[in-house]
Amino acid sequence: MIKALPIHIQQVVKTYGRIHALDHVDLEIKSGEFLTLLGPSGSGKTTLLMVLAGFTRPDSGSVRFGDREVIRTPPHKRDVGMVFQNYALFPHMTVAGNIGFPLRLRGVQKDDIHQRVEHALSTVQLDGLGDRRIDQLSGGQKQRVALARAIVFEPRILLMDEPLSALDKKLRDHMQIELRRLHEKLGITTVYVTHDQREALTMSDRVAVINHGRLIQCDSPRTIYDYPASPFVANFIGESTLIPVKRSNGNVVLDGQVLKVSGAVPDGRCSLMLRPERLTILPDRRNPDYNVFPGVVEEVVFQGESFVAYAVLESGTHVSMRGISQRETVASLPSRGKAVLLGLHWEETVLIPEANEDAPG
Ligand SMILES: Nc1ncnc2c1ncn2[C@@H]1O[C@H](COP(=O)(O)OP(=O)(O)OP(=O)(O)O)[C@@H](O)[C@H]1O
Ligand SMILES: [Mg+2]
Structure with missing residues (x-):
């Protein structure tokens, strides 16, 4: 050695x-x-x-x-x-x-x-x-x-x-x-x-x-x-959609909803990171561990071992979610135009600071 x-x-x-x-x-x-x-x-x-x-x-x-x-x-x-x-x-x-x-x-x-x-x-x-x-x-x-x-x-x-x-x-x-x-x-x-x-x-x-x-x-x-x-970094590594969030009384708010977040909330302006594979389709709003984003399905694409569902949230933001194609999941996928509840577990709810360091020097 x-x-x-x-x-x-x-x-x-x-x-x-x-x-x-x-x-x-x-x-x-x-x-x-x-x-x-x-x-x-x-x-x-x-x-x-x-x-x-x-x-x-x-x-x-x-x-x-x-x-x-x-x-x-x-x-x-x-x-x-x-x-x-x-x-x-x-x-x-x-x-x-x-x-x-x-x-x-x-x-x-x-x-x-x-x-x-x-x-x-x-x-x-x-x-x-x-x-x-x-x-x-x-x-x-x-x-x-x-x-x-x-x-x-x-x-x-x-x-x-x-x-x-x-x-x-x-x-x-x-x-x-x-x-x-x-x-x-x-x-x-x-x-x-x-x-x-x-x-x-x-x-x-x-x-x-x-x-x-x-x-x-x-x-x-x-x-x-x-x-x-x-x-x-969020965009260069993996896929993600970043949605700017608001602050209100120490809370982080998106589309009028207070988010449960993991880790520190950065100072200054920040965005919520939505990675396609971290989103799931929820049957209802009952599970308190999830932040819930209601939306409408635009398209579902079957890709073999996985599928991607494209949806638009109430705020007008387009997001995608990816899942593994197990028989039951695929059978219950919503079709185009249907309402869905996209869920993000609070432990995977991460805020990204809006940095100016990305700008060319
Ligand atoms: N000998 C040189 N003369 C002038 N500019 C150079 C020279 N070498 C590198 N540069 C410039 O410096 C910057 C960094 O180049 P570098 O080769 O380190 O990039 P890189 O990250 O390795 O890119 P790639 O992935 O394309 O290989 C670029 O803008 C490049 O044009
Ligand atoms: Mg090089």
Whole structure:
């Protein structure tokens, strides 16, 4: 097991002309943690990874690996393994040649290189493929070679930039589990970049959501999903409808109804988050654990294992609810034009502060 290192990122700024690629980013990554940077295209994910790898020098701020400030340290002296989005393999070299490259760069003895390359090959389950040329490999195999090359010198930090984006869905799902297993086995502090929210939730110990170069929220997948810190996070991760609520005598009110809410009520303006799978169709208003939203069904769509019902609430807000297609549920679904009572359990009634941090900087 490699001795992992924590990463301390403080007030990192990187501008390109008028673009704030990174806008005062503060992030503490724990030793041995699998942390994912998640954000839309152009949000600054690759820039932050390149700052960690040493290929991009920030305008200001500090990056420490353990106790060591690394801002001025060149990439090959940072003890960092990197998997690039396009693999960046050397096409004229064999698989073994590619994987051994970082070791030759570091002046490791030939016999030792051979042994460590073999070991890395078996770690990524490519035993026996060392003599193949890169252009004789499938996408998934190339991805594994890139990974083996990143870990062969036993770095204490592993950086991956959308490593699975070129793979088809099935292979991607498989590699997600494999990468996660490898992380558990090696225990390397890992920073992973993706713009795929499902991938981020599946793989990570914590997810750092960034937008316009700013860190918006960094939390566990569950917390990010259940308690998004802003409308941007609520909309970017999962589906949700946000409905502004009113305050009255310390209560939170929607359509004249006092809501029972879970967690803290944020100061200032906020919205109720309605996630489709958290809504249920209630037979009546009797269950006191539920907030009830009366509406009219607009459409019900059967999707195989699940169904989606679209409804419009009294306030005119359009919402959707998703359910699992069990026989009885499907049989009792209301049809178009019918009145429904949509219920949201108070424990899933979460308010999202209306933040201005989502605005472009
Ligand atoms: N070398 C550069 N010169 C000028 N602008 C750059 C450069 N590199 C990045 N940028 C800009 O900085 C911002 C952040 O880019 P970055 O590549 O970090 O985004 P990203 O989150 O990785 O996006 P994607 O998901 O599309 O890969 C973008 O607006 C981009 O255009
Ligand atoms: Mg990128």
